[in-house]
Amino acid sequence: MQQTSASITTERKHSHVEICLHREVCFDSTPTGLKAYAFEHNAAPEIDASALDLSTSFLGRNIGLPLMISSMTGGYGDALALNRTLAETAEKYDIPLGVGSMRQTLESASHRDSFAIVRKAAPNAPIYANIGAPEVAAGLSREQLAILIDLIGADALIVHLNPAQELFQPEGNTAFSGFLDKLQNVTATAGVPVIAKEVGCGISARVARRLADAGVQAIDVAGAGGISWQKVEEYRYLSQFPEENRFSPSALGELLNWGIPTADCLTDLRQLRGSCPEYAPLGVIASGGIRDGLDIAKSIALGADLAASAQPLLKALHAGTLDRTIETWMNDLRAVMFLTGSATIEELKRAPIHKKH
């Protein structure tokens, strides 16, 4: 029986979760670059560790702490339970949640409940819709945009940029021509803020400028250091075509680890926001290899408004330790705030941090 594009998308979303849970698909040696930074210790913090305020705001909304559950899933049967738990967690901690790519909802009416569940389980948390650059480049109608946003009562729309993933994906779509013009149509008509994110190869200031010029209000850098989507898709490719060699063996290693480390994206964007007033309002999310509350704190001191995490939270959910993971990260964050004398997240943004020699 011939597969429809909707059934291919459904199958792919399921296999992504399974591969990210059970296979070694992270960048070699987790090179986010964040470990190279250290905070300057404040021996006289003059604040109380019991009275730290982790709340902050993003895209005009107050949130409980500077953490977002990054876009992951939806569009197949088992995704409903995953998204329900992720949404309940977002609601509990008052943090944003991104759903996975909603391409499937544009191809078929089945499994829409696996997305719609998030708004039911999280009536108040900020929820972000998600669609890929290839779908944007192909042209999204107003009706299609309305499906994405209305289905989950989205507070913002994330457009993911994933050229390396599409390049490695067995059935990938690498037609990115005209993307920025089409993105401009989306930002003008979506009716909600648009966030541009990578999926693990990072966004430079040079690219961020072009995205902001197209009307994007925030950038999620999703830099190198966490999941390598080249590795995920290479795994899927080799399971379908075990004998085929797409890239020369010497190039493959470097291509599988292709991308800008998360910390480099953040310092690049900090420089852009600091030196060009027209880009100062651009929101910045740090993601790609965020693994604890220290990574969150460093990201904020390096210029992010909040950090986001995907695979570690998926693994924690699978292990039944999602709440414990988030609370441990909150404790890490509180420790850094106290030891840098930062009573609030705004103060943490100004905490002295240095690259180690």
Ligand SMILES: Cc1cc2nc3c(=O)[nH]c(=O)nc-3n(C[C@H](O)[C@H](O)[C@H](O)COP(=O)(O)O)c2cc1C
């Ligand atoms: C199982 C899984 C599915 C994902 N699906 C999407 C997606 O549909 N859309 C998207 O923008 N990013 C997707 N991502 C990428 C994440 O949002 C994130 O950018 C990336 O995994 C890097 O973050 P991490 O190192 O914390 O995992 C997915 C990640 C995981 C683990």
